[in-house]
Amino acid sequence: xxxxxxxxxxxxxxxxxxxxxxxxxxxxxxxxxxxxxxxxxxxxxxxxxxxxxxxxxxxxxxxxxxxxxxxxxxxxxxxxxxxxxxxxxxxxxxxxxxxxxxxxxxxxxxxxxxxxxxxxxxxxxxxxxxxxxxxxxxxxxxxxxxxxxxxxxxxxxxxxxxxxxxxxxxxxxxxxxxxxxxxxxxxxxxxxxxxxxxxxxxxxxxxxxxxxxxxxxxxxxxxxxxxxxxxxxxxxxxxxxxxxxxxxxxxxxxxxxxxxxxxxxxxxxxxxxxxxxxxxxxxxxxxxxxxxxxxxxxxxxxxxxxxxxxxxxxxxxxxxxxxxxxxxxxxxxxxxxxxxxxxxxxxxxxxxxxxxxx
Numbered sequence: 001x002x003x004x005x006x007x008x009x010x011x012x013x014x015x016x017x018x019x020x021x022x023x024x025x026x027x028x029x030x031x032x033x034x035x036x037x038x039x040x041x042x043x044x045x046x047x048x049x050x051x052x053x054x055x056x057x058x059x060x061x062x063x064x065x066x067x068x069x070x071x072x073x074x075x076x077x078x079x080x081x082x083x084x085x086x087x088x089x090x091x092x093x094x095x096x097x098x099x100x101x102x103x104x105x106x107x108x109x110x111x112x113x114x115x116x117x118x119x120x121x122x123x124x125x126x127x128x129x130x131x132x133x134x135x136x137x138x139x140x141x142x143x144x145x146x147x148x149x150x151x152x153x154x155x156x157x158x159x160x161x162x163x164x165x166x167x168x169x170x171x172x173x174x175x176x177x178x179x180x181x182x183x184x185x186x187x188x189x190x191x192x193x194x195x196x197x198x199x200x201x202x203x204x205x206x207x208x209x210x211x212x213x214x215x216x217x218x219x220x221x222x223x224x225x226x227x228x229x230x231x232x233x234x235x236x237x238x239x240x241x242x243x244x245x246x247x248x249x250x251x252x253x254x255x256x257x258x259x260x261x262x263x264x265x266x267x268x269x270x271x272x273x274x275x276x277x278x279x280x281x282x283x284x285x286x287x288x289x290x291x292x293x294x295x296x297x298x299x300x301x302x303x304x305x306x307x308x309x310x311x312x313x314x315x316x317x318x319x320x321x322x323x324x325x326x327x328x329x330x331x332x333x334x335x336x337x338x339x340x341x342x343x344x345x346x347x348x349x350x351x352x353x354x355x356x357x358x
Contacts, residue, residue: 001104002052002129003203004044005093008037008065008111009057009083013342014274017329018306021358026111027064031272031281037111041069043118044109044125054078054096055111056089081238086197087252088217088244091210092237094203095221099228105132106206108199108249114270114281124265127164128200131261137201137209139254141169141193141262142269147183150273150339152176152195152250155186156262163263171260174250193262195250196269206253213256220244274338275322275331278304293325304335329357 012025019025026037034042044053050071056078057065066072078093090108097104107125115121124140131138141154156169174195178186186192211218220240227236254260270277282290282304289297293307300318307313307325315323322338324331333341348354 001101002048003097003101003104003106004048004053005078005090005097005106005108006037006040006053006055006111007057007086007089007108008040008055009061009080009089010110010112011083012112013345014339016341016345017324017326017331017357022060023064024061027068030112030278031114031270035068036114036272037065038068040109040111040113041071043115043121045071047122050076054093056080056093058083081241083246084241084244085246086249087210087214087247088220088241090199090206090249091214091217091221092224094206094210095225096228098203098207099225102204104203105129106201106203110197110271112272113196113198114268114272116268120265120267123164124166124263124267125200127166127168128263130163131168131263132200132202132205135202135205136259136261137205137254137257138168138199138261138263139171140196140198140269141264142196143264144183144187144192144194147180147187148194149177149180149183151271153178153183153186153192154195154262155192158191160264166266167264169262169264171254171262174255193264194269197250197271199249199254209253209257214247214252217244217247217252274341275304275324276335276338279335302335 008026010024010026012019015025018028027035029035032039054076055065059079062077062079078096080089080092094106097106128138153175155172157172160167160169162168224237224240227233278290284290287301289301290304294309294312295305295307296312296314298316300315303315303318303321305313305315305323311325313323313325320335322333322335345358348357
């Protein structure tokens with residue numbers, strides 16, 4: 001049986017001021033007319049039964065998610081007492097699924113990616129499941145179309161094998177976000193893919209890998225499993241997550257395992273990671289501006305301006321700016337600085353008077 005695990009607890013910090021702790025990026029309409037988490041759900045539903053679609057997220061986001069997706073219920077939720085990055089989140093989901101179906105395969109998706117078309121995604125997912133059933137840990141590698149510095153890269157060994165008509169490579173190594181010169185070299189070599197942050201593996205295999213490479217996390221997961229279904233489950237889960245180290249699945253497992261495969265799908269993928277990405281998906285006016293809400297532009301070009309009804313934003317002689325207004329929060333930054341928006345949140349979190357803006 002295949003279970004789909006959707007990671008829905010991300011903060012989306014680079015989409016402040018619209019993305020906040022109580023309503024992060026995945027609950028907003030960023031690139032389409034549906035919220036990103038709803039887009040993700042319907043990427044796999046109804047092809048996968050909703051009982052086998054699980055969401056991992058913080059308890060504070062459970063009500064917003066159930067309101068956004070009335071198609072699901074509390075049984076679809078796996079709640080983290082506190083965010084500890086992707087390795088503990090995936091481990092918690094694997095531990096839950098193992099108790100239901102020890103022979104299951106789990107596909108791990110992110111709630112805030114844009115993927116089209118759906119048919120190609122489902123084709124790639126089917127092929128990935130075939131590979132995972134052989135015992136490999138599998139990731140999706142995206143063919144780079146630009147020397148992106150905001151993504152991690154995967155080096156693969158050629159030639160590939162095939163599964164479901166798609167190439168499947170052995171992974172040589174993972175590289176974290178490179179500088180632009182290094183990224184250009186990766187692309188020119190023809191041996192590198194973007195790391196999509198999506199994975200497919202047998203539940204038993206990922207738990208074995210966690211036991212080997214992250215034994216402390218594994219011990220916590222075992223204790224959580226033993227408490228499952230008892231009155232102590234919530235307390236045990238909270239206590240264990242209180243001592244678990246924050247770690248990504250890439251660093252904790254994927255970079256260390258020697259049994260990683262990478263499938264190269266044919267769908268179009270974008271993690272829509274910052275405000276600048278709207279240039280790729282929103283309509284532009286004759287001057288290359290993207291606007292929303294009540295906006296007046298004079299002699300301004302290549303800007304992204306998102307306002308609100310009832311309040312007017314005006315730009316005069318402005319170029320290559322991002323301006324976003326959300327109630328009493330306003331962001332103004334150059335387009336080439338959009339990856340630094342999360343620095344604003346760090347400053348606000350350090351100032352007790354700024355916490356209300358988070």
